[in-house]
Amino acid sequence: xxxxxxxxxxxxxxxxxxxxxxxxxxxxxxxxxxxxxxxxxxxxxxxxxxxxxxxxxxxxxxxxxxxxxxxxxxxxxxxxxxxxxxxxxxxxxxxxxxxxxxxxxxxxxxxxxxxxxxxxxxxxxxxxxxxxxxxxxxxxxxxxxxxxxxxxxxxxxxxxxxxxxxxxxxxxxxxxxxxxxxxxxxxxxxxxxxxxxxxxxxxxxxxxxxxxxxxxxxxxxxxxxxxxxxxxxxxxxxxxxxxxxx
Amino acid sequence: xxxxxxxxxxxxxxxxxxxxxxxxxxxxxxxxxxxxxxxxxxxxxxxxxxxxxxxxxxxxxxxxxxxxxxxxxxxxxxxxxxxxxxxxxxxxxxxxxxxxxxxxxxxxxxxxxxxxxxxxxxxxxxxxx
Numbered sequence: 001x002x003x004x005x006x007x008x009x010x011x012x013x014x015x016x017x018x019x020x021x022x023x024x025x026x027x028x029x030x031x032x033x034x035x036x037x038x039x040x041x042x043x044x045x046x047x048x049x050x051x052x053x054x055x056x057x058x059x060x061x062x063x064x065x066x067x068x069x070x071x072x073x074x075x076x077x078x079x080x081x082x083x084x085x086x087x088x089x090x091x092x093x094x095x096x097x098x099x100x101x102x103x104x105x106x107x108x109x110x111x112x113x114x115x116x117x118x119x120x121x122x123x124x125x126x127x128x129x130x131x132x133x134x135x136x137x138x139x140x141x142x143x144x145x146x147x148x149x150x151x152x153x154x155x156x157x158x159x160x161x162x163x164x165x166x167x168x169x170x171x172x173x174x175x176x177x178x179x180x181x182x183x184x185x186x187x188x189x190x191x192x193x194x195x196x197x198x199x200x201x202x203x204x205x206x207x208x209x210x211x212x213x214x215x216x217x218x219x220x221x222x223x224x225x226x227x228x229x230x231x232x233x234x235x236x237x238x239x240x241x242x243x244x245x246x
Numbered sequence: 247x248x249x250x251x252x253x254x255x256x257x258x259x260x261x262x263x264x265x266x267x268x269x270x271x272x273x274x275x276x277x278x279x280x281x282x283x284x285x286x287x288x289x290x291x292x293x294x295x296x297x298x299x300x301x302x303x304x305x306x307x308x309x310x311x312x313x314x315x316x317x318x319x320x321x322x323x324x325x326x327x328x329x330x331x332x333x334x335x336x337x338x339x340x341x342x343x344x345x346x347x348x349x350x351x352x353x354x355x356x357x358x359x360x361x362x363x364x365x366x367x368x369x370x371x372x373x374x375x
Binding site for chain 2: 021025028029032033035036037038039040041043044067068071075078082089091103106107109110135
């Protein structure tokens with residue numbers, strides 16, 4: 001009997017990648033499924049129970065916020081691992097900007113409400129269609145809103161704005177938080193970077209979200225920029241070409 | 247108000263989906279697997295909207311959506327996938343079947359909005375008669 005040839009290094013690497021992808025997909029699924037019940041039932045109890053006193057309500061809100069943070073961490077780790085192993089592959093399609101933003105708005109409104117923040121939408125994209133990856137850009141916007149909510153004290157405001165300037169679509173998320181110190185601004189897109197302020201205030205995070213967001217914008221041929229002043233809030237803007245340059 | 251069939255092998259999630267959509271005024275039928283869903287459709291007729299989990303034993307939500315589409319009049323049933331599978335290829339597979347794809351954990355208002363959006367054009371068309 002002729003022994004079958006040993007797999008090549010490339011074949012072994014491909015098999016390893018397939019195994020990693022399968023594990024990640026399975027782990028993400030198995031974590032998200034119980035989280036769906038945890039988050040869903042906590043929300044139900046908080047909405048429906050008229051008998052909770054202030055302390056009990058606060059405990060449940062803490063548990064709910066922690067559950068959402070866990071879901072966000074899973075999202076970020078899955079996205080990061082995928083980009084590391086496969087690179088960022090975009091699925092570009094022509095889409096009305098409204099069809100991108102409208103389905104996301106209820107989720108963003110809820111995220112802001114949980115942080116006791118007001119969400120203001122200032123959509124000025126009109127009927128424009130853009131060539132972009134809706135899932136990836138949706139992920140980016142979610143990451144920007146999650147960050148804005150984390151850093152903005154209760155009572156503040158998050159503004160989600162869209163605008164068309166020339167052949168670019170601008171999507172920005174602005175907050176009324178404490179702003180980013182000048183020395184930190186140059187580092188916010190670095191992988192695993194956590195600002196000293198975030199560490200001091202124990203703001204949860206992996207330091208991966210903005211670096212992935214920048215990779216998404218770069219892959220579209222756009223720019224991701226930060227404007228921030230101490231105590232003057234922060235605005236992060238993704239400027240994306242309306243016509244994808246292949 | 248729409249007739250919604252929700253299918254999920256996780257009964258806790260199924261109760262959540264039912265509660266949210268019933269509270270929004272929709273009529274709900276539920277099934278915990280594809281076979282039960284097809285049985286309900288055979289007995290009660292096609293729903294306006296099918297909210298389908300993707301990862302289920304025996305038959306996936308994607309396969310169930312195809313079976314519903316192949317039924318006489320099945321193309322008129324709008325499909326919303328509600329899944330903890332979030333890889334781009336999973337989402338693309340759902341969208342290629344013409345369904346909206348929502349991920350778990352889900353936002354209740356987004357689910358309600360998706361059901362309402364799925365049926366809105368039909369209601370407009372019906373008013374034209």
